Amino acid sequence: MITIDPGRIAAAALLLSAYAGMCAAIVRSVRRRSAGATGGGDWLVAYASQTGTGEYLAGQTAATLRAAGLAASSASIDTLAPGVLSSGRRILFIASTYGEGDAPDSAARFASKLAAGGSRLDQLHYAVLALGDSSYANYCGFGRWLDETLASRGAQPLFGRIEIDRGAGIEAWQHQLSHLAGTADAPDWSAPPFQPWRIHGRQLLNPGSAGAPVYLLSLAPAEGGMPAWEAGDLVQVSPPSDPGQPREYSIASIPGDGRLELLVRLHVHADGSRGAASGWLCEGAGSGDTVALRVRQHSRFRLGANAARPLILIGNGTGIAGLRAHLRARIAAGDKRNWLLFGERNAASDNFFGAEIAGWHRDGLVAQADLAFSRDGAGPRYVQDALALRGSQVRAWVAQGAAIYVCGSLQGMAAGVHATLTDLLGAGALELLAAEGRYQRDVY
Numbered sequence: 006m007i008t009i010d011p012g013r014i015a016a017a018a019l020l021l022s023a024y025a026g027m028c029a030a031i032v033r034s035v036r037r038r039s040a041g042a043t044g045g046g047d048w049l050v051a052y053a054s055q056t057g058t059g060e061y062l063a064g065q066t067a068a069t070l071r072a073a074g075l076a077a078s079s080a081s082i083d084t085l086a087p088g089v090l091s092s093g094r095r096i097l098f099i100a101s102t103y104g105e106g107d108a109p110d111s112a113a114r115f116a117s118k119l120a121a122g123g124s125r126l127d128q129l130h131y132a133v134l135a136l137g138d139s140s141y142a143n144y145c146g147f148g149r150w151l152d153e154t155l156a157s158r159g160a161q162p163l164f165g166r167i168e169i170d171r172g173a174g175i176e177a178w179q180h181q182l183s184h185l186a187g188t189a190d191a192p193d194w195s196a197p198p199f200q201p202w203r204i205h206g207r208q209l210l211n212p213g214s215a216g217a218p219v220y221l222l223s224l225a226p227a228e229g230g231m232p233a234w235e236a237g238d239l240v241q242v243s244p245p246s247d248p249g250q251p252r253e254y255s256i257a258s259i260p261g262d263g264r265l266e267l268l269v270r271l272h273v274h275a276d277g278s279r280g281a282a283s284g285w286l287c288e289g290a291g292s293g294d295t296v297a298l299r300v301r302q303h304s305r306f307r308l309g310a311n312a313a314r315p316l317i318l319i320g321n322g323t324g325i326a327g328l329r330a331h332l333r334a335r336i337a338a339g340d341k342r343n344w345l346l347f348g349e350r351n352a353a354s355d356n357f358f359g360a361e362i363a364g365w366h367r368d369g370l371v372a373q374a375d376l377a378f379s380r381d382g383a384g385p386r387y388v389q390d391a392l393a394l395r396g397s398q399v400r401a402w403v404a405q406g407a408a409i410y411v412c413g414s415l416q417g418m419a420a421g422v423h424a425t426l427t428d429l430l431g432a433g434a435l436e437l438l439a440a441e442g443r444y445q446r447d448v449y
Contacts, residue, residue, distance in 0.1 A: 049077075102143065
């Protein structure tokens with residue numbers, strides 16, 4: 006990964022450029038004297054991303070530096086070579102926060118090693134862009150912890166930590182990058198525009214359920230052809246009542262289906278009002294209305310190198326959407342080494358895609374399907390209970406190279422599944438699976 010010349014002249018020039026705004030020519034000439042090795046350049050942009058936002062911003066950050074003539078690369082924090090902090094000179098961190106202040110899955114191993122302590126990092130000059138959601142108690146928790154921990158070990162901040170709330174405030178980061186690069190000529194950071202889509206089908210999947218209504222929606226572009234996506238990808242929907250805050254949903258179909266399908270649970274507030282996006286999708290949008298939507302790549306939840314492996318899919322509730330897309334892609338590719346574990350309330354009303362899954366299992370396209378319904382009183386109550394009952398099989402599948410994908414609620418299900426997998430496989434083995442990319446989660 007990055008090997009950077011530890012020359013003091015380069016470091017001094019960096020500080021002068023960052024804080025005193027030296028002219029661009031001096032900045033560029035000094036930085037070109039630095040060799041690169043963590044990503045092959047003067048600068049490394051290390052990102053800890055869960056759903057892809059951090060990865061996107063890291064790419065844009067590196068592109069901005071390269072536009073100024075600097076050698077820069079971006080890399081997921083879980084791919085950094087050992088000792089990169091102690092050997093690196095200039096690292097920009099883009100740190101998402103997951104759940105209630107936690108590190109994203111991709112950064113868990115890095116965080117545990119950093120927390121364990123080590124040598125001083127006086128040679129390292131860094132900055133942190135902390136991504137968060139102020140509706141959570143530990144807003145930007147991981148980014149704040151990372152910044153404070155690096156500083157406590159002697160690393161030198163290039164500028165103060167920048168926090169953005171659900172995307173708002175990125176301009177401050179761009180401004181600092183312009184100073185570091187010595188240029189105002191930066192690439193366009195605009196995300197792809199939302200496009201108009203129409204709802205061609207809307208089916209209530211759980212009539213009589215004790216839970217909130219869940220709808221299967223089928224959508225198509227209002228104009229033009231269907232865009233490309235892969236199983237594991239997401240869509241962002243911009244509701245008309247709150248266009249500045251897009252909502253994300255897992256895609257439940259594959260392009261070969263000829264339609265984009267979403268599984269949406271209607272959110273009803275205490276006062277009876279509907280969620281801005283779910284209310285519009287489930288009840289508000291009529292046949293003549295358009296939905297502002299864009300497809301977004303979710304690289305960490307795609308199969309990628311795991312496409313050749315057996316696959317254990319675990320989820321609950323509307324999390325079945327992303328798992329169903331993976332199953333449809335696997336079946337289309339002729340791979341039958343699929344094991345689904347799914348949990349909901351009642352089998353009679355909440356067995357989403359139950360007939361489809363049963364047919365796949367009957368035809369040998371899904372090797373195993375374990376279902377758990379918490380309100381029925383028979384069999385395993387929760388999906389983590391079903392997982393625990395299959396401990397020997399879990400270990401056997403993992404020994405055969407299986408990857409594990411989890412999709413659904415963070416609280417309860419995902420935490421319970423993680424604890425059960427830790428019990429079955431051991432904390433070290435599960436951490437290694439995550440480092441290898443064989444344990445992936447898309448939970449909310």
